[in-house]
Amino acid sequence: MTETRAATEAPAPANPVRPTGPLPPARATRARTRSSPAPYLLLAPFLLLFAAFGLFPLLATAWASLHRVELTAPGQAEWVGLRNYSRLLDDAFFWNALLNTVTIGVLATVPQLLLALGVAQLLDVRLRARGVFRVVALAPYATSVAAATLVFALFFGRDHGMANWLLGTVGFGPVDWQNGPWASRLAVASIVVWRWTGYNALIYLAAMQTVPRELYEAAALDGASRWRQFLHVTLPGLRPALAFTGLVSTIGAVQLFGEPLLYGSGAGASGGADHQFQTLGLYLYEQGWVNLHLGRAAAIAWAMLLILVVAFALVRLLRLLLLPRPKRSGRAA
Numbered sequence: 001m002t003e004t005r006a007a008t009e010a011p012a013p014a015n016p017v018r019p020t021g022p023l024p025p026a027r028a029t030r031a032r033t034r035s036s037p038a039p040y041l042l043l044a045p046f047l048l049l050f051a052a053f054g055l056f057p058l059l060a061t062a063w064a065s066l067h068r069v070e071l072t073a074p075g076q077a078e079w080v081g082l083r084n085y086s087r088l089l090d091d092a093f094f095w096n097a098l099l100n101t102v103t104i105g106v107l108a109t110v111p112q113l114l115l116a117l118g119v120a121q122l123l124d125v126r127l128r129a130r131g132v133f134r135v136v137a138l139a140p141y142a143t144s145v146a147a148a149t150l151v152f153a154l155f156f157g158r159d160h161g162m163a164n165w166l167l168g169t170v171g172f173g174p175v176d177w178q179n180g181p182w183a184s185r186l187a188v189a190s191i192v193v194w195r196w197t198g199y200n201a202l203i204y205l206a207a208m209q210t211v212p213r214e215l216y217e218a219a220a221l222d223g224a225s226r227w228r229q230f231l232h233v234t235l236p237g238l239r240p241a242l243a244f245t246g247l248v249s250t251i252g253a254v255q256l257f258g259e260p261l262l263y264g265s266g267a268g269a270s271g272g273a274d275h276q277f278q279t280l281g282l283y284l285y286e287q288g289w290v291n292l293h294l295g296r297a298a299a300i301a302w303a304m305l306l307i308l309v310v311a312f313a314l315v316r317l318l319r320l321l322l323l324p325r326p327k328r329s330g331r332a333a
């Protein structure tokens with residue numbers, strides 16, 4: 001018994017003999033890939049374009065945000081450090097633009113994603129000419145933002161707009177959709193909802209079609225209604241799509257520019273007579289290309305990026321605090 005135990009606990013040889021045969025196919029492929037310059041050559045065009053149109057503008061904007069740079073003399077930059085950022089803390093127009101951006105973003109993102117879910121659920125049903133309905137759902141996304149905003153500006157006209165005509169038929173008075181603070185924000189948000197609902201609906205539709213049909217059949221056998229199937233089968237399968245559309249919609253809301261710019265007609269980048277629907281994108285444009293202060297505009301751009309980073313970090317923190325963590329199964333003895 002002692003000899004057997006000693007034999008089993010004998011130390012392994014210091015220099016184990018390695019197999020001298022050919023490498024397995026997977027290891028041989030990895031070895032050839034590491035020694036070959038082909039992957040780097042294939043990535044070179046993308047890396048060059050990213051460096052020229054992605055990394056360089058980002059670094060140039062960061063450099064400009066630390067200087068006093070005027071559009072009339074971009075070569076004459078004066079170092080001011082963080083002064084452009086500190087001025088934003090006392091700038092009432094910046095905080096007004098931030099409030100308008102958040103308000104319009106909420107008014108546009110929440111109804112947009114809810115409507116997209118409903119449209120996707122309708123398109124997921126087996127209907128005739130489903131392809132036609134999908135094209136119709138995507139048509140607003142393919143429409144020019146200028147054309148869409150012009151139509152909505154006529155629709156929300158104060159004197160002869162169809163919106164006020166509809167309100168008049170039910171006994172309400174006319175609404176000034178361009179000069180009213182909340183009315184103008186709601187009008188701009190409606191343009192965003194109309195343009196992006198179909199796009200998000202098709203993303204949800206593609207995600208719905210990846211959910212196994214066996215889950216719906218099992219839920220139906222258990223007596224689940226269509227609504228409970230949607231809550232307990234469809235929505236859990238749409239979590240990646242919901243996260244993606246929420247992320248993209250949030251970024252789009254912070255960068256909102258074309259709709260409020262064109263909706264204001266003669267107001268330009270001011271976002272209305274009282275800046276009532278001026279977003280951060282409009283305020284950035286006003287500072288850089290109307291007031292010619294490139295340094296301030298660059299600081300606003302980096303502030304917008306910081307706002308997005310903080311918002312996503314808070315969402316991540318809330319998920320970690322609220323969602324239960326999966327329990328790890330212990331190892332078998």
